[in-house]
Amino acid sequence: MKLTVGFIWIIVLIIIAIYFLSGFFFVGPAEVGLVKRFGAYRISVGPGLHYHLPTPIESVVKVNTSALRKEEIGFRTITPGSYRSYEDEALMLTNDGNIVYVEAVVQYYVLEPEKFAFNLVDPSVIVRFTTEAVMREEVAAVGINDILTVQRESISNKAAERIREELEKINAGIAVKNVYLQEVSPPSQVIAAFDDVNNAKQDKEKLINEAERYKNDVVPKAQGNAAKMLREAEAYAQEKYLKAFGQAQRFKSILKEYEKAPEITKKRLYLEMLNSILSSSEKYVITGDSGVLKLLNLPLMEGGN
Structure with a gap:
């Protein structure tokens, strides 16, 4: 009888020991142990071997804080x-x-x-x-x-x-x-329609880009031609103006001389005009006042000399 009672006590002690030993727990390197007492959070512990009062007094929740x-x-x-x-x-x-x-x-x-x-x-x-x-x-x-x-x-x-x-x-x-x-x-049911729309948008962008390239090619040429024509017109206008201005100045100078000596100025102008007209023609001089015409062929005489 005594042996039976002693055996029972040994078993009870072993059970109690196992019960208390169940409070040991290990927390991994990437984990945090959250100790709860009667369901309420009490303390946090880091990696390593730890102990908490056995269940149901205390328990632990392990949370990995390093895992993505x-x-x-x-x-x-x-x-x-x-x-x-x-x-x-x-x-x-x-x-x-x-x-x-x-x-x-x-x-x-x-x-x-x-x-x-x-x-x-x-x-x-x-x-x-x-x-x-x-x-x-x-x-x-x-x-x-x-x-x-x-x-x-x-x-x-x-x-x-x-x-x-x-x-x-x-x-x-x-x-x-x-x-x-x-x-x-897009949803699979309408993806074909979206492809058509995207293709149409790409075609639109392509045409716009082609039009822009054509514009960038034509417009500078047109602007260059316009600038060239404008410069030529300005040069022509300047030429005509200077020519007219010169003629006006020449007329004024002649007018001053005419006002000083009208007869001399008229003869000089007359002779200058004849010289201008006859510059490329053969010239003959008639001398004397008799009825026989005496001609002097000046170009021939000049050549003979």
Whole structure:
């Protein structure tokens, strides 16, 4: 009987020892241990071996603060290289009334493990819903052409900043690293029509560029020809003006001489005119006053000399 009682006590002591030994726990290098007492947060411990009072008095929640976590919007990764689409998340409305298919990824770290573990019931669901809501608002602020082309990076940056703000409001203890748009495209049902529209826009741009090139080729030539004609006209006008001015000055000088000696001036002008007219003609001089004409062939006489 005594042996049986002693054996029972040994078993009880072993059970008690095992119970108290169950309070030892190990925290990994990338983790933080959050110790709770009767469900209330008490203390945080770093990597290494630690002890807390056995359950149900105390318990520990381990949170990895170094791992880069992600949530996927519009799709889920099944296996590496294999994905499943969720159109109810991916289809979003733009501000010009078009529907666009958007797949996005948000990456984040746990910044404050206490808030992350105790303020959020399901952190992944909170992050996913917050990201989806913000993305819908950002997409709704731009047109479909912008999000398909030049605004993708801008939308990603704005979405990341707004997600940070929203998670800070609920004390999520999360640091958003970045948001990137994995795929942005028209819905599969209308992608052919979008291709036709884009082709038409490209043709339009091509024609505009060709017209600009033609304009840039023709307009400078026309401007050059116009400038040349203008300079020639100005030169012709200047020439005519100077010629007229010179003739007017010559007439004035002659007029002064005429006023001084009218008869002499008239004879001089008369002789100058004859000289001008007869400069290329043969000249004969008639001498004497008898009835016989005596001619002197001046060019022949000059040649004879």
